[in-house]
Amino acid sequence: MNFTLTVLGSASAKPAPGRFQSAQVLCVHGRFFLIDCGEGVQTRLQEAGISPMKIDSIFVSHIHGDHLFGIFGFLSTLGMQGRAAPVNIYGPSNLGPILKFYKSYFWDDSFFEIKFNPLNIKEPEVIYSTKSFEILAFPLNHRIETYGYIFREKEPMMNVRKEKIDEYGLSLTEIGTVKRGEDVIREHADGGSETLPFAELGYKPFEPRSFAYCSDTAPFPKEAEWVRGVDLLYHEATYTNEYADQAAKRYHSTTLQAAQCALEAGAGKLVIGHYSSRIRDIALFQSECRSIFPESYAANDLDVFDIPRH
């Protein structure tokens, strides 16, 4: 049951040597989700060995070109390759007319269905759900309407310790109670009762894993709360601390602001990207983040971050 992030593009407004613009793919339990579609996304997917045909849905943060201009070529390729299954696209409502215009000039009626799901969300809300995981969108704080996304496993059913079934002679009903994570309470004929605590009878098979994507955004009060406890946080860090004024002016984050969000959220690991092309020393981005949050990693294109089960 994998949960793996592949960074496809780590540059910001314009590509840099070896860096394409924002795009990532997250694989959750065998399903592939594309998050943002900077130019060259299909080339990077090829290089990562991920067939575009495998992409389940696309999540667009906002309609700035460096997060979007790869979507046209990507969709056209899917169409030409004969994809049959619809593609769901989630993003701000102003993405709707862009997709409509694209289709009016570059689409063939024989191609698959593009299902656009416009978001109008003020706080974290589930937009996609399966038996084992769900995806939420939440608003970010950028110059235009922008959304972040959280991918998280659902709380699992509890496991029952086999030896306790025999020891206490647990009934099927009682086993169901343990699986829901509850204590078993046995009523006796004399009116008394006995509590068999969940902690003795069962255990949680794994902690649900989660990933949050925050790009592009300036810091905002609720951000850390909304991504609280994620195992992996991708946060844009367009500027080093020296350019904090520039970051504020353009509604972006600095290294220190990204790291502060990870710290306050209690994230497991921070991955940064979306580096301004004016700063070439990527090691500096990473070291600045680590001064606040040691588990910080400055992404390069095609870097893979796996979240193992624990």
Add this chain to the structure above:
Amino acid sequence: MNFTLTVLGSASAKPAPGRFQSAQVLCVHGRFFLIDCGEGVQTRLQEAGISPMKIDSIFVSHIHGDHLFGIFGFLSTLGMQGRAAPVNIYGPSNLGPILKFYKSYFWDDSFFEIKFNPLNIKEPEVIYSTKSFEILAFPLNHRIETYGYIFREKEPMMNVRKEKIDEYGLSLTEIGTVKRGEDVIREHADGGSETLPFAELGYKPFEPRSFAYCSDTAPFPKEAEWVRGVDLLYHEATYTNEYADQAAKRYHSTTLQAAQCALEAGAGKLVIGHYSSRIRDIALFQSECRSIFPESYAANDLDVFDIPRH
């Protein structure tokens, strides 16, 4: 006075490993012209060491995505970099609404002016002219309205052999005559005349150089005539000969058709590209062309073809 082609993308409908989609840049006498704008064009320009700010004008063959989807990111980057000079774009008239839509969503009023020049051309016509060279457009034979382009130096003024000025005592008027490439005719007082042949008095300092771009197109009767005598012919060869049926159906050319055009046109050199992703053996494209036209070269991304003066 350079005349140099750099191939930026040699793939066709979708990118292939190491190959981006159609884009080229031609440098003529220090001016840079972008011909088609497949996705990733600005990345390839960086890799070729050509600043996007240097691009004088853009020539779009047709509005299929693999020739166009890089134009949005390219123009946005120019805008963000503070380009002041207008950019002229030439292409079929259906490119107009696409550029208009792009600007309505992704353009800043402070950016430079995009001057779109819609083409409506039935046979070769000059669309751009300087003192020393000119650019022509001509229709190709594709599924939608598509144009090829010819870039050619103008005929130079003739040079006068210095020793002949003294030997014949040439007057300023007679020197002007030689520079126009004409014989000098001297009328004598007795009614007779004397002809001093141009071939003795002057010479052509260089042969004008030329480049033609033919993509995408199926063969058509006038094609070789329209590109007659070019030093360098870029011609799409989407398919090897085995796939001639597919080529005809999709209004593309095979290797042999591209080579036949070069042969009939008397081109100096043929460069091919726009390879179908289904055929991975690029050497086969080249060898098939060479069976008809030995001076054939199968382009890779970032290949440079210089046309020296002769």
